[in-house]
Amino acid sequence: MNVNSDMSIFTLIAGASLPVQMVMLILVIVSLFSWWYIFIKVATLKRAERDAEEFEKNFWMGGDLNKLYEGIASGHRKPRGMASIFEAGFKEFARHRQQARMEVSDVMEGARRAMRAAYNREMDDLDAHLPFLASVGSVSPYIGLFGTVWGIMNAFRGLSNVAQATLSQVAPGIAEALVATAIGLFAAIPAVIAYNRFASSVDRLSVRYESFMEEFTNILQRKS
Amino acid sequence: MLRQHENSEAFKAGALSVAVHALLLGALLISFNWKTTHPVSIAEVELWDSLPVEKTQKSSSVKPPEPVVIPEPVKESSKPEPAPTPLPKVQVDIVIKKKPPEKLKPPPKKPDALAALQKDLMQDAVQAPRKQVVDDALKKLQQEALTDEKAEEGAKNNAVKLAVSNGVVNEFKARIQAKIRANVNKSLCGDGNPELKFEIGLMPTGELSGNPRLTKSSGNVACDDAVDRAIRASVPLPLPEDKSLFTQFRNLKLTFYPNSD
Numbered sequence: 001m002n003v004n005s006d007m008s009i010f011t012l013i014a015g016a017s018l019p020v021q022m023v024m025l026i027l028v029i030v031s032l033f034s035w036w037y038i039f040i041k042v043a044t045l046k047r048a049e050r051d052a053e054e055f056e057k058n059f060w061m062g063g064d065l066n067k068l069y070e071g072i073a074s075g076h077r078k079p080r081g082m083a084s085i086f087e088a089g090f091k092e093f094a095r096h097r098q099q100a101r102m103e104v105s106d107v108m109e110g111a112r113r114a115m116r117a118a119y120n121r122e123m124d125d126l127d128a129h130l131p132f133l134a135s136v137g138s139v140s141p142y143i144g145l146f147g148t149v150w151g152i153m154n155a156f157r158g159l160s161n162v163a164q165a166t167l168s169q170v171a172p173g174i175a176e177a178l179v180a181t182a183i184g185l186f187a188a189i190p191a192v193i194a195y196n197r198f199a200s201s202v203d204r205l206s207v208r209y210e211s212f213m214e215e216f217t218n219i220l221q222r223k224s
Numbered sequence: 225m226l227r228q229h230e231n232s233e234a235f236k237a238g239a240l241s242v243a244v245h246a247l248l249l250g251a252l253l254i255s256f257n258w259k260t261t262h263p264v265s266i267a268e269v270e271l272w273d274s275l276p277v278e279k280t281q282k283s284s285s286v287k288p289p290e291p292v293v294i295p296e297p298v299k300e301s302s303k304p305e306p307a308p309t310p311l312p313k314v315q316v317d318i319v320i321k322k323k324p325p326e327k328l329k330p331p332p333k334k335p336d337a338l339a340a341l342q343k344d345l346m347q348d349a350v351q352a353p354r355k356q357v358v359d360d361a362l363k364k365l366q367q368e369a370l371t372d373e374k375a376e377e378g379a380k381n382n383a384v385k386l387a388v389s390n391g392v393v394n395e396f397k398a399r400i401q402a403k404i405r406a407n408v409n410k411s412l413c414g415d416g417n418p419e420l421k422f423e424i425g426l427m428p429t430g431e432l433s434g435n436p437r438l439t440k441s442s443g444n445v446a447c448d449d450a451v452d453r454a455i456r457a458s459v460p461l462p463l464p465e466d467k468s469l470f471t472q473f474r475n476l477k478l479t480f481y482p483n484s485d
Contacts, residue, residue: 035241
């Protein structure tokens with residue numbers, strides 16, 4: 001004869017005390033959000049790299065810069081990535097050149113400033129959500145641990161009223177409590193991995209943008 | 225929360241994120257065996273520090289026939305005594321609860337018998353095939369010789385032992401109850417003849433292994449408490465010397481009539 005004790009994940013969660021359930025709820029929400037951001041970031045970073053690739057190819061083909069600028073500025077979409085840096089710099093350069101009698105260095109300075117501003121905006125977009133992933137990665141294990149400690153405290157407190165303590169009296173409580181740590185780790189591990197990967201991707205992109213800015217400045221200087 | 229350029233991905237990413245969580249939940253449900261089963265029947269084992277010996281003694285009286293029946297030289301000469309032991313010993317375990325005090329002689333002999341038995345077993349292992357038949361025949365003979373004798377002997381012994389141990393158990397239960405009753409503050413139980421039932425767990429030292437459990441209340445909380453206090457005040461409770469009887473005291477159900485005497 002056997003006694004089946006139902007220890008399914010649902011009964012474990014339902015049987016946990018309220019603070020532990022709150023912790024689990026917070027962690028599940030956090031985990032959902034972090035995965036959402038992870039997928040968004042994967043898509044946007046991939047597109048940014050593809051765009052940079054494409055733009056560099058077009059730019060170094062040696063076509064007319066005016067034509068390239070027309071193509072970018074007339075597009076119905078707002079240019080992004082390297083294209084937006086190029087657009088800002090070239091627009092500023094052209095505007096200064098139309099004004100009569102301006103020092104070459106002033107023109108270059110203006111174009112540089114415009115490009116720097118566009119670059120900062122681009123970097124801000126690329127860096128978006130990374131702080132969230134970083135905090136999820138570092139904090140959610142602690143939140144899970146808090147839930148576990150709370151649950152285990154309850155489990156042992158219940159034990160104090162019993163004279164003959166057996167493992168089976170604490171085991172369900174501890175199993176319930178450990179679910180919180182499990183959820184915390186499930187939220188934290190992908191967040192940390194994703195954060196590191198995205199941070200390095202963003203770094204590589206920023207290096208690419210900066211070198212493009214330098215090269216483009218040289219080209220503009222030659223033209224003026 | 226979201227940049228403008230991320231809106232196009234937002235929905236797809238959200239769906240993927242939910243999918244990842246559903247996947248994990250599914251993996252969790254499948255990979256774990258969430259049903260735990262506990263075997264309910266627990267075998268209770270009594271440990272004996274020494275084998276009851278009286279039967280070995282007796283069996284030696286039955287022995288004479290065997291050497292005659294089996295003329296095999298090696299074995300019989302080496303073990304005239306132990307040969308019959310294995311069988312009686314096994315059955316005696318069940319029958320006899322307590323060593324009868326009058327049989328004091330056997331213990332010194334027993335080690336020899338055991339040693340011889342061991343030697344014999346080792347020999348058996350070596351020459352098992354050849355001896356198997358002979359052994360069987362021998363055992364059958366012994367059994368025939370022993371069964372009737374043992375049957376009545378066992379029954380008699382059993383009855384005596386049971387009577388004795390029951391008597392001891394009852395006596396000590398009465399003593400425990402008397403000791404507790406002496407500590408009950410009867411004035412708290414009022415008039416009439418209330419009846420209380422308590423379950424207590426004991427340790428071999430006579431101390432309580434847990435809180436006394438009230439299984440039937442007198443209806444008067446003060447009276448229940450008085451008996452509860454009396455149980456605690458009576459520690460250590462008297463227990464018989466014979467540790468083999470302790471199993472009967474591990475969980476005691478006691479009934480009290482505080483006003484009956």
